[in-house]
Amino acid sequence: MTNAVDVALMIDLLGVFFFAVSGSLLAARKGFDLVGSLLLASLAGLGGGVARDLIIDTVPAAFSNPAYLIPPVLATLLVYFLFSGVERVSNLLVVFDAAGLGLFCITGTIKALEFGLHPVAGILLGVTTAVGGGLLRDVVANEVPQLFDPRDIYALPAMLGAGLTALLVGTGWFNVVTGAVVATLVFALRVLAWRFSWRAPLAVLGWKRSGTA
Amino acid sequence: MTNAVDVALMIDLLGVFFFAVSGSLLAARKGFDLVGSLLLASLAGLGGGVARDLIIDTVPAAFSNPAYLIPPVLATLLVYFLFSGVERVSNLLVVFDAAGLGLFCITGTIKALEFGLHPVAGILLGVTTAVGGGLLRDVVANEVPQLFDPRDIYALPAMLGAGLTALLVGTGWFNVVTGAVVATLVFALRVLAWRFSWRAPLAVLGWKRSGTA
């Protein structure tokens, strides 16, 4: 299990970084300043994990381990110095968000199972962790969340990833390799769904889509 | 007290269902897809209770008892298959929301009192539980929350219901019958306030209402 814990921590910090970059990119698109970029990076990167840790009733990792503050700072600086073209903001945002999604649905599920939640609750918490940071990011920036955008599929890959993780942990097959496969699968599904506009049925049978979201 | 606990659980699951339907109906109105409908149903149905349980420092019921996941799934399917007319979305949304409000102001207050909070805190937490799920639902869907809509009264019935519940529990008169009376009263007040545009005074003495919210 120690191995799984180490993988979870490593993946967790990387996931924080990916979501943090998505936060800084949204800050750039909304015309926020450097401080707003850092705050939105922190909220996107740490929000899902803080929600997860509050629910399983432990002090949030972001507040007990200062290492969690490094990814948002790196993300803010990266976007500040390396980013230039305005036309690529939205695309990059989706890609980094998808990378975070792929990692957090795994780490959220694992941490929940380690705290003794049953598998169904573990999957629910994994999905909450995965979509929580991005949801907070979009809500505080006053956007309709990507999570609810009916033009492509967002939550389904995270649900699949959390379910596979619970299955792998339950069968004892979870390790670095299988974890990487799940993360890659979730990432690929999300990016492909966005690129090719894979869609789920609308909320009401028989209703037609309007032209835009 | 066991009786009160059983009533609370039954009412709680029913309240989750009512709010979940309101979430799926809002998802329909916003043009979200089926997955977004399930997510908004879950957030509306479970959000208030999760907030309540975080505040009284217990693992949220939604994450310890898988039964809480059934009402959002049912609500999503119900809206998907049975719903048809677009003109009735807003009306039905208010009615289901009112039903959830009537039940959650009771269960929230009871759970708070059972955890030893004093009556004032119990009432505050009951109101938080009752309005929390609907507030989260409207906020993540990027709407001005019903809670703050000055065209009718929303929170007052919930405050009254939470206060009556605290009184009934304190005097030992809380049971299935008195609980049902309180829930019906809150539901009726909310629906009547909406139907007949009962209003509270504006936030500033002497200011006039604009034409719309």
Added chain:
Amino acid sequence: MTNAVDVALMIDLLGVFFFAVSGSLLAARKGFDLVGSLLLASLAGLGGGVARDLIIDTVPAAFSNPAYLIPPVLATLLVYFLFSGVERVSNLLVVFDAAGLGLFCITGTIKALEFGLHPVAGILLGVTTAVGGGLLRDVVANEVPQLFDPRDIYALPAMLGAGLTALLVGTGWFNVVTGAVVATLVFALRVLAWRFSWRAPLAVLGWKRSGTA
């Protein structure tokens, strides 16, 4: 340390009042009614502290001490009876918000340090407490948060105040006088930044500001 705790409680209640007034003023500007004013005052005044207490895993002060409910009621009545001119809403809102910011970055940091968090986490939680209530206030009222408004500096003064507080507590120099100096400094910096449009660099190097936020 008892002295520091007393100072923290006094400052905390005063901070709740300042943020509560900002909430009622925003409710006035948005055309909400008296109940919405009370709710937005409560959310703005108590939201940051509740988030802080959830993170350090204690029952939120607002739910264990009924005294915390008095400031929102006072703020709602104050705005209802004493407020008249529409043109001053935005200005007063910023001033009261700044006063709350100055106090909460101190009380949040102190409470975190008392619960044994390390200084970096204490500063992070102090900033979270200071900006949390105002963020929730703006988000539920469906506004782009003041926190992210690139036309002036908002979070930097709070970060400075939380950092100075951690330094003063760590060196044993924190007391009523030094606390008051820090609060005044944060308040003054925030109000001056707003009055004279002090700005931070944008999120991306070389991008130009658009005319408005």
